[in-house]
Amino acid sequence: MSADARPASDARHAWSQLARQDPARRSAPDRIADFLEIYGFYDEVAAREQASRCVQCPEPTCVAGCPLGTNIPEWLALTAEGHFSAAAQALQAGGNLPEICARVCPADHLCEAECVINGQAQPVSIWAVEQFLNEYAFAHGLVQPDVAPPNGRHVAVIGAGPGGLACADGLVRRGYAVTIFDHRPQPGGLLVYATPEFHLQRSIVERRVDLLRRQGVNFRLADAEAEHTPLTLLLEDFDAVYLALGAKQPRTLDAPGHELDGVHQAVPFLLQAGTDSAAAKALVGGKHVAVIGGGDTAIDCARAAVRSGADSVAVVYRRDEASLPAMRRDIDAALEEEVRFLFQAFPISFIGRPPGVLTGLQLVRTEPGPLGADGRRWFVPTATSFSLVADVAFLALGFDPAPLPADSPWQALARTPQGAFQVDARQMTSLPGVFAGGDLVRGPCTALHAVRDARQAVAGIDAFLATRTDSSEPKER
Ligand SMILES: Cc1cc2nc3c(=O)[nH]c(=O)nc-3n(C[C@H](O)[C@H](O)[C@H](O)COP(=O)(O)OP(=O)(O)OC[C@H]3O[C@@H](n4cnc5c(N)ncnc54)[C@H](O)[C@@H]3O)c2cc1C
Structure with missing residues (x-):
């Protein structure tokens, strides 16, 4: 039976009649022979059935449990009704790097832990429906470069981990020109050089980086220039700076x-x-x-x-x-x-x-x-x-923020006693125009929190530049 021919379930009761079923995973002897992903994906029928287990509660606790505040019930309802394109578009529009976040999100500690049916049944398999929708979106050409008309401003992002990539994505969607610097040759941060491929395949990160390039983001990789440049000098070339260097000092x-x-x-x-x-x-x-x-x-x-x-x-x-x-x-x-x-x-x-x-x-x-x-x-x-x-x-x-070298031009930024950069509610450091987030500020955390900080910083940069009263010229090049 095709997904669209299947009658929509009554979302309010499906959870009591239908057990949670995660996508099948490869057998252990098969998967330990390689480093590839171990889970498959739902087909359309399974995605509809599993999404229909959501009770659509009026005050969704799963949203409260998501660091990104993702509107989970919206795309679960659309999926349950078989409106996959609309569901996938809602998911893509509502977030930065959703297909990466879905793969590494510790959902069982976050949204699924807050699912209201816990205690009576297994929670809705939110992570797996999200994976299905993300791949559906890419397979059906629903993920296209998203940019706004140029606003004449240019931001430097230092660090191409999930935090830096999400910040760049958010900024180009608001019309900023963005240059990302990373001293490593590959973008992706810990998600690429530490997380094994059975957890997150490189190709998934590369697909997003390719999209960011098509959105006009300029990557300067294997480039250590930024870290040796005083921030005040960077601010002569850029309207704002986002520091997303991670916490790279292993305990x-x-x-x-x-x-x-x-x-x-x-x-x-x-x-x-x-x-x-x-x-x-x-x-x-x-x-x-x-x-x-x-x-x-x-x-x-x-x-x-x-x-x-x-x-x-x-x-x-x-x-x-x-x-x-x-x-x-x-x-x-x-x-x-x-x-x-x-x-x-x-x-x-x-x-x-x-x-x-x-x-x-x-x-x-x-x-x-x-x-x-x-x-x-x-x-x-x-x-x-x-x-x-x-x-x-x-x-x-775990990790701690790496101590800055004594001669680092960034020594002047205020730090916490633990050595992390201090930021305000907008993610702005003690130097106006310089923002920071992710593991650099929080210590070792999750990719989702790095994305959350980046989002906050995008709003902060926007607000900061909108209200700036000085006469500085926009620095788009
Ligand atoms: C093995 C492992 C598995 C993990 N699994 C998960 C998971 O399943 N789910 C999850 O949510 N999180 C996971 N994490 C944590 C997650 O990877 C981090 O929280 C996240 O990557 C932090 O993002 P970030 O952008 O702040 O920093 P990072 O990912 O560390 O990126 C920082 C970037 O800055 C660059 N950089 C650093 N210093 C400079 C400099 N001076 N100049 C230029 N570039 C610089 C680095 O090269 C790097 O690319 C895992 C971490 C590890 C180590």
Whole structure:
């Protein structure tokens, strides 16, 4: 039966008659043989059925749960009725980089966690309907370069991660000329050089970058000039600057033995696994691997180690399973791929043998402690310790903003005690005309939050330039 021939469900009751069904994923033995995406997509019938599980509540809690405030019920209703083009257009028009956000969005912690049918049934599979609509939009030519007539203003965006790309997208849609600088040769930030392709294929980012180029965004890649240029000089060439440099200083673990051969940071390994599989296999092939952490980086690293031929992979996490910040669908996929999880365990030392080679980790059990300032419960060490055999240990403990070099021309910007740039509600730094957002300001966060900040900054830049009373000429070139 074609999707359009199918009668529309009664959206208010479909959830009680129809179970949530996520798109099929490839079998574990099949998918660990490569780095490709593991999920398929809904067909039109499945998309309609699953979208019809939305109850269309009058005050949609899913929207409140989305950092971007996406109007989820609107496109779910249109999908349930089979109006795919209208649904896809609503989704594309309402966001920046929606097809990227949908792939990496931790929906189970955000919109789906807030879905009103939780507790009575599985939440609506919002992420999967969104994926379906995004691919529908591209397949049917509904995604076209979106630009406004030039307004004569020129903005420099420094950093081509999701935050920088979203800022550029928002600005060209308002008529700004935009130049993006990045010192790496490829745009996409962490989503390209750290996130493995089974999580987000490069081609998806490249497709969006191609669209941005067609919208007129000028990319200056492999270009370190901007970071050595005083911001006041940049402001002579550009009407405003958006800093989206990310937080690139990986956190370390100063436990005894951390200098042993075999202890590595997770992100360089992820980069290697994505670009030089022979080197990644040489590092972990046939080895016992321990990954310390519980976020996306840890789970991605563990699954990349499996694909690179590790003999065993264990994720060591100091909190309990319910506290894992990674996405549930990734955790389930990791479990299917035979990644082992050691919860409530924390390494107190790395064990080695001469001449300084890692052989294992000494771990201590943790137990729930007081609530932290962030509202999350601390897990504190107990007296129980045990060991874990490991030839390779990856640290996936998050990132901090990289300290600026002492001679950096950006030293004058006000910073928080943690080293992040201080911004106001418009994302403007202490230097008028210079805005900042994403991981650089928040510390390690999500691509969605980077997009959210970028959106805020686009509005902020627009408002700032509209009200500026000085006589500066627009700087479009
Ligand atoms: C392994 C891994 C998996 C992740 N998985 C997810 C996920 O599933 N979902 C999710 O939402 N988030 C995920 N994240 C987090 C997400 O990638 C980040 O929150 C997001 O990329 C931050 O975006 P950003 O634009 O602020 O910074 P970044 O993505 O870090 O981009 C910063 C850009 O600035 C450039 N740059 C830095 N300094 C300079 C300079 N001085 N001059 C010029 N260019 C510079 C960098 O080269 C980079 O391209 C993951 C992170 C990692 C490491």
